[in-house]
Amino acid sequence: MSGLDDDYAAAGFGGHLEWGESPAVLVIDMVRAYFKPGADLYMGSRDCLDATGRVLAAARRGGVPVIYTRVEYGPGGIDGGLFFRKVGALRSFVAGAGGDLGEIMPEIAPQPGDLVIAKQYASAFFGTSLSATLAALRVDTVVLCGVSTSGCVRATAVDAISHGYVPIVVRQAVGDRDPRPHEANLFDLAAKYAEVWDEEAVVERLAQ
Template identity: 50%
Template sequence: MTESLDENYARAGYHARQEWGSRPALLLVDFARAYFEPDSPLYGGEGCVTARDHAARLLDTARQTGTPVIFTEVRYIKGGADGGVFFKKAPPLKVMEWGSPLGDLVEGLERRPEEIMVTKQYPSAFFGTSLAATLTSMGVDTVLLTGLTTSGCIRATCVDAMSHGFVTLVVSDAVGDRAEGPHEANLFDMSAKYADLVTTSEAVDYLQTIQREQ
């Protein structure tokens, strides 16, 4: 009998759990209105709505526990010259040009003045930005990753977070995509090689436990 994929990965030792750190930060990636407006070419449907609702709960906990909170957004100059090949490859990114309301944060995840916004032009929140330096200066050792979309900017950010030496926790019900297939496939792959998957409830418990221990 041919072994299943799960059996094959288990035999190889994939999906190993990491030791979570004591200085986490919450990263909310690209919760833009473009993913929630039905007329938008980036509309993601119920998967994105579910991610937003869970992220809002985790955001409340992060603020209550004093956990650093960092948002990201995608913005381009008109015509997308600063988006390079990515902007040309993915025409829907035109809705993220400066001045478009579709690039604004969705209602329910408003940023406070003291919280950082990282503006990016490419999938990873680390590529071409000061995010890694910012997290390092804060003493952060663990990143809780939420946002949109699972198969795009979340996966790219996850790989780069791990590559920069941060223990990465992908909050599986606080990331979303327009279809279940890409969402689940990318969660599986991130769990196998780059990050631990946690639910919002587990992430909340983690932040509250860290607060009690400090």
Template identity: 50%
Template sequence: MTQSREDSYVGVFDAVVGFGARPALLVIDFTKAYTNPASPLYAEGVVSAVAESVDLLDAARRAEVPIIFTKVLYHPSGADGGIFIEKVPFLRKLVPGEPLAEIDEAVAPRPEELVIVKQYPSCFFGTSLIAALTAQRIDTLVLLGCSTSGCVRATAIDALQHGFRVVVPRECVGDRHQAPHDANLFDINAKYGDVVSKAEVIAHFAAPAGLRPPSHTASSAGGSD
């Protein structure tokens, strides 16, 4: 009898790492390129994720959890885009001054919150992110943003490889299609971090230090598969 997908992972890819002592929120590429219906990158799944992220950002700010944003920008020449802009030519449009490159107003960063500019999928690649995190003694990254199968997944893998705990609130990440969204949430949860509900993250932030609830159990992991 063929095992179900879930059963084939049990006992091997079902551990829970939970939150550490010092989390930060990383908001990945929630730009108008994904939320403006006139954009070729427009994705309803990202629009939904942006809306779901508003109260999580509020909870993080109340708890004084550091928040870092990222967005993609290229030199007008495209010289810093390498093969990536050859593979996805639309990315060449994301240059300084382009409205689609700006972060959606619904989740706009506050003046004191760091915005990191990147050119490739992982928020770590070629950026100052690792230095910013280690300087603040961050040990856990809560990932919001898009796309689940692209920049979120790439960042989750690199975060793990740099020694950070990874938590992904499933309602707060989005993609262009449900199938890659679900598949990548499943894979992130199996191998790279914990995929949890937004409510669990908000509850963790709201609890006093030392009284925070334990992380989710393995039975609550994964997306809506």
């Protein structure tokens, strides 16, 4: 173990949460803005998109509910508050602004029966019906795919555990603009707020 690992372990971080009995897959903001070259939010890689496709295929084989989020704002970002003012690139998601940047990527497009939630802030829970929906479905575990690791994925994982759901972050199915915030946030999520699983193990579990 590294010195950092030793320090975290000595502080009591790094406990483990068990995968529950009733999972759902949550696909966070996998929209064109992050995968279209030239867009302000373009990440430069589609590896997490391909991995998400494989996770979704396993979920559908296993009859596991799938929920998507996308970001959408009213005119001028009026419902985006300070977050919209802080992050200029969010203007890509103003309704009626033109373009396709807010559309979910076709490779992982929702299927009939999937729920798509529009959100205005980083967490998929904040200001949305997500927690009530999960409770009504008797879900106890949320499998997180999406972007970005340091932003909306992290915020959603922290809120998931705060609402009483076990967050499982799929390492290969989340992505960021740079490997440094990506890896740092995966490390910290695994230490404090979530379980970080490899894609292969998640696919195997979902298919059951």
